[in-house]
Amino acid sequence: MKNTLIIGGGIAGSSLAIQLMKRGVGVTLLDRGKNHSSAVASGMVNPMVFRRMNLSWRVDEMLPYARDFYLELEDTLKAKFYDTLRIRRFFSSEQERGYWEKKQHEVEYQKYLTLHYDFDEKVPLAKNEFGSGIVKKAFWIRSKRFMEKMHLFLKEQKVLQYGQFEPAKFILEELSYDGSIYDSIVFCCGSDNDKIPYFNQANIQHNRGQILHIESSELSQHELWNRKGFILPVGEEKFMLGATYEWNEPSLNITAQAREKLEEVFQTITEASYEVHGQTVGMRPTVADRRPVMGEHPEHRGLFIFNGLGTKGYMLAPLLSLEMAQYMTEGIALHKEVAFSRFYK
Ligand SMILES: Cc1cc2nc3c(=O)[nH]c(=O)nc-3n(C[C@H](O)[C@H](O)[C@H](O)COP(=O)(O)OP(=O)(O)OC[C@H]3O[C@@H](n4cnc5c(N)ncnc54)[C@H](O)[C@@H]3O)c2cc1C
Secondary structure, three states: OOEEEEEOOOHHHHHHHHHHHHOOOEEEEEEOOOOOOOOOOOOEEOOEEOOOOEEOOOHHHHHHHHHHHHHHHHHHHOOOOEEEEEEEEEOOOHHHHHHHHHHOOOHHHHOOEEEOHHHHOOOOOEOOOOOEEEEEEEEEEOHHHHHHHHHHHHHHOOOEEEOOOOHHHEEOOOOEEOOEEOOEEEEOOHHHHHHOHHHHHHOOEEEEEEEEEEEOOOOOOOOEEEOOOEEEEEEOOEEEEEOOOEEOOOOOOOOHHHHHHHHHHHHHHEOOOOEEEEEEEEEEEEOOOOOOEEEEOOOOOOEEEEEOOOOOHHHHHHHHHHHHHHHHHHOOOOOHHHEHHHHOO
């Protein structure tokens, strides 16, 4: 494979560009220049899925690879955006606490979970009736800075071009776009996948998320607090309070209901005082079975998709972009759960 056109420069498309460039493939990355997911995400890489109280999919492979990927990129992009993160989960009931106690002794959970009995009484201002547990090995990426630096680098490398993919400039039969012929074209359009005619079967849904940006001198600056939502310290007494999950809401409007809901979340976690300084909104590209979508189109050879990163783009994109690049350049099979062919009967 000599040259690839990637449409969409969020974390999926940008990571894939990096992986293909490392393999000597000539890459052109076309991005609209407006990002509503990767650049607004809170950027946490959490080994747990709290909603279901289980480990994140393929966490033992995804998490260490992602950490090394971002640390290496800090050198390449000459910027700092990686921080370790200690996550404190306040339990909502005795039952949840019991469940956690049991889980933390299971082999696969041991390295990610602990209980902190002594410390529990000392967590100031927290509503801590049922105790709390700590998640280990988490980290977070300052997503806005990361995406800005990534784009700057890809622009300097003459890989990134800003512009909208225009179907009128595309000739499917010869895989040409705007007069240039490619070996492959990969669509990484996030929640705008429904505007691309070739991969509609994946039915990527719009899962809108909103975050409040708050300031407080009373909250812990050293750990994230979580119960029904999260309070993430981002430095200088500033925090992200998030996030909502609003299904099939395609508009990117900030809403008063979301603010109300997030403030309620805050009050279930802590009595600390705070001020709201802003509110942001974004869209998670999510598939019904909660697995990414990757692979080649069964009818149109040379057309690929890499999408559906859902709520976990920062955890999944690094290793999945490597696997996508290996699939495209060496024919190494993709993980069976991500195949686009699962939608194509
Ligand atoms: C509020 C919120 C909080 C989140 N928090 C976290 C978190 O803590 N941890 C985590 O791992 N994940 C989090 N996520 C999820 C994460 O943001 C997504 O999984 C990830 O960003 C998806 O990346 P993507 O590259 O697939 O999509 P996107 O980032 O949406 O990128 C798609 C790109 O394609 C471009 N594009 C689309 N159509 C075209 C076209 N026709 N022509 C040219 N360009 C086009 C767009 O401009 C965009 O830049 C959060 C998301 C939200 C909304």
